[in-house]
Structure formats: C-alpha cells, structure tokens
Amino acid sequence: PGCHHRGMEEIRRLRPEGLVRSPAFSHVAIVPPGATTIYVGGQNAVDAYGSLVGEGDVAAQSARALANATTALAAAGAGLGDVVQWTVLFVEGVDIAAGYGAIASVLASDEPALVTAAFVAGLGVAGALVEISAVAAVLR
Numbered sequence: 001p002g003c004h005h006r007g008m009e010e011i012r013r014l015r016p017e018g019l020v021r022s023p024a025f026s027h028v029a030i031v032p033p034g035a036t037t038i039y040v041g042g043q044n045a046v047d048a049y050g051s052l053v054g055e056g057d058v059a060a061q062s063a064r065a066l067a068n069a070t071t072a073l074a075a076a077g078a079g080l081g082d083v084v085q086w087t088v089l090f091v092e093g094v095d096i097a098a099g100y101g102a103i104a105s106v107l108a109s110d111e112p113a114l115v116t117a118a119f120v121a122g123l124g125v126a127g128a129l130v131e132i133s134a135v136a137a138v139l140r
Helices: 058-075 096-107
Strands: 012-014 028-030 035-043 083-091 114-120 130-139
Touching (some): 035 058, 058 083, 058 130, 083 096
Antiparallel strands (some): 035 130, 083 130
C-alpha cells in the first residue's frame, strides 16, 4: 500500500524536512502520467437505503463514512492505499479527537495520504456529523 509500481513510475507521497512529520498524513503527492484518477464524492454515515447510522455518535459516523468511501473506492478498482488525498468535514462542535480517532488507524501507513480536515456549519444529510471524500490514483 502507498506505492504502486509500474516500471519506474510510482505514486510518491512526501513528508519533506522542515514540515511536521506525522504517521497520519503526508504533505505532497506526486502522481505520474498514465495513472487513473478516481474521485469519491462526500460519504456520510448512511446505510444502503440512505438512513443515518450512529446518530449523535461522531466516532461511529466516522467509521461508517470511511467504510462507505472504501466501498466506493473498491467499485472503481482502488483501495485505501491508492488514496492520494482525503477530505474530512466535521460539523462544528463535535469532538474531532473522537471522530478522527475512529479512522486514524485505518488511514495511517508508511506513506499516508494527504489529509484536509475542517469544521463546517452543517452537512446535506440531516443528523450527519462527518463527511469524507477522497481522490485516489491507480497505475494500471
């Protein structure tokens, strides 16, 4: 995971000297020509019928939203290790440590993806506390 080779080309995730080093995220990703780019739209904690899962529980919602994003990636022939960038939106006031903590171990790797996390006033799904989207790249 993290580095997919095709000849000499690979997706590179960098954590340059002078920038904070974290197992949870990289700072720069370089995707070579020829990679297939996959975009996963914002995923909430809903079941296959659109019903909210984990009402009021940001950790449970984060885990389900990430599981939904993983399902979407799989449909495009990609996995967690192919993700270049995650965007994680939390509703203002939730415990970000609980929400991010529920997914951090899944996102961590030797070459973690880039992560943007933000607080927002609200989300499109009533009761949703978190939304997760992704950009992935696969060398075929």
